[in-house]
Amino acid sequence: MAGMLQHLSQGLRTGLAVALLTVATYAAAQGMRENHPDTYVVQRGDTLWDIAGRFLQRPWLWPEIWQANPQIANPHLIYPGDIISLAYLNRLGTQAGPRTDASPINAVALSDIEPFLKDLRIVDSFDGLPYVVGLEDDRLRASRGQVAYVRGLPQVNPGTRYAVVRPTVRYTHLLRAGMCCDLFDRQDLDARGDRIRDSKQFWTNAVYPDKGSEVLGQELMRVNIGTVTRGEVGGIQASTLLLDDEGREVRVGDRLIPVDAQPYDLQFFPHPPAQQTAYGKARILAVADMMTTGGPRDVVALSVGAREGIDNGTVFSIWREGSNTVDRVEKGLGRDEDTVFFENKVRLPDEFAGHVMVFRTFDKMSYGLVMDSVKPSRVGYHLKHPDAPY
Numbered sequence: 001m002a003g004m005l006q007h008l009s010q011g012l013r014t015g016l017a018v019a020l021l022t023v024a025t026y027a028a029a030q031g032m033r034e035n036h037p038d039t040y041v042v043q044r045g046d047t048l049w050d051i052a053g054r055f056l057q058r059p060w061l062w063p064e065i066w067q068a069n070p071q072i073a074n075p076h077l078i079y080p081g082d083i084i085s086l087a088y089l090n091r092l093g094t095q096a097g098p099r100t101d102a103s104p105i106n107a108v109a110l111s112d113i114e115p116f117l118k119d120l121r122i123v124d125s126f127d128g129l130p131y132v133v134g135l136e137d138d139r140l141r142a143s144r145g146q147v148a149y150v151r152g153l154p155q156v157n158p159g160t161r162y163a164v165v166r167p168t169v170r171y172t173h174l175l176r177a178g179m180c181c182d183l184f185d186r187q188d189l190d191a192r193g194d195r196i197r198d199s200k201q202f203w204t205n206a207v208y209p210d211k212g213s214e215v216l217g218q219e220l221m222r223v224n225i226g227t228v229t230r231g232e233v234g235g236i237q238a239s240t241l242l243l244d245d246e247g248r249e250v251r252v253g254d255r256l257i258p259v260d261a262q263p264y265d266l267q268f269f270p271h272p273p274a275q276q277t278a279y280g281k282a283r284i285l286a287v288a289d290m291m292t293t294g295g296p297r298d299v300v301a302l303s304v305g306a307r308e309g310i311d312n313g314t315v316f317s318i319w320r321e322g323s324n325t326v327d328r329v330e331k332g333l334g335r336d337e338d339t340v341f342f343e344n345k346v347r348l349p350d351e352f353a354g355h356v357m358v359f360r361t362f363d364k365m366s367y368g369l370v371m372d373s374v375k376p377s378r379v380g381y382h383l384k385h386p387d388a389p390y
Contacts (some may be wrong), residue, residue, distance in 0.1 A: 015104045044080040048107040049270060049357070051084070051350050060270040060315040060386050062273060077104040107268040109315065113359050113369055116288065117264040122217035122362040129255040135236055141249035149238040153231065156239055156342060160228045161222050161259040164250050165220040167193035171285055171365060173214040173303065182280045184303055185213070191253045216364040223248040225259060229382060244258055265312050267307040271288050272308040272386055273316065282316065284385035285365070293376045297369065300356060302383060305364045316368070316383035322348040349390055352358055
């Protein structure tokens with residue numbers, strides 16, 4: 001009896017393995033583009049996304065079907081000169097070729113995102129950070145080779161490096177119980193980091209005060225870097241910071257944070273999100289350079305982060321929310337939009353705009369790079385699983 005059970009167990013395991021291999025091979029075949037070459041030699045300047053986009057219908061699934069030959073220790077690391085084979089069971093295989101570069105190719109060109117990796121970050125609060133209280137010769141601005149005077153560094157040692165940052169934007173999630181979709185808001189900050197209230201935001205601030213909103217994060221922009229040359233000694237109540245970076249001009253009110261040796265990832269591997277957030281919670285909050293519309297290679301701020309399971313490399317599809325329109329056949333051609341209640345309007349489908357890949361993740365927010373698009377992506381557009389059909 002025991003022998004029969006063991007034989008049956010082995011048979012089940014063998015059958016299951018064959019079934020899994022068949023399913024995996026079928027899935028890989030479904031992901032391959034037609035009319036692909038048998039081999040491709042990786043070139044300097046290639047990106048993983050571009051290569052996968054040539055051969056796969058869904059580039060973000062490449063880690064699931066990428067197959068490495070035994071001599072390739074890590075299939076995630078592909079180098080210029082490596083040969084990609086597409087002739088084995090409709091899968092991708094790699095073999096080491098005459099490598100022309102010691103650095104593996106990345107999912108994206110670092111040049112597209114490096115300024116944002118270095119210059120932007122999200123924090124929960126900046127109220128406790130050291131700040132610039134004055135400048136050399138009582139200037140209004142200071143740049144490389146000049147000094148800034150800083151409060152909040154009483155025990156600092158000379159030689160310590162600091163980045164000078166400026167609060168620029170405050171992102172909030174407006175909590176609306178019982179409504180169909182969440183609302184998000186962004187407010188520009190003044191030189192002291194206080195919110196700038198204008199007529200456009202007056203009613204939002206009045207109807208949804210702070211107690212009805214959650215702060216997703218406050219954006220800090222790096223403006224310069226400096227080295228402390230003298231602390232608070234001899235009765236002096238401010239430390240001296242010598243600016244040494246060819247960045248933006250420093251002004252009173254700018255904050256300081258320690259310089260990180262390597263504050264961001266250098267490699268990104270595209271993949272779908274581990275879980276899909278509720279409809280309406282994952283949105284585009286902002287487009288870089290103070291724009292409201294972006295396209296391929298533009299950076300966007302997103303309303304989801306590590307707490308939603310998002311990490312670097314996560315790929316979303318971008319969608320314009322479907323309009324709610326009056327059925328003029330049913331209601332009459334002359335019916336005005338304002339005379340029809342929201343619940344009596346027709347909800348139209350969401351419209352696909354493109355894909356975005358996360359490259360820097362914070363707790364409640366992240367930054368992403370628009371990888372491809374069929375139409376411009378705007379502030380407020382929704383983020384969904386990259387395979388979402390609608």
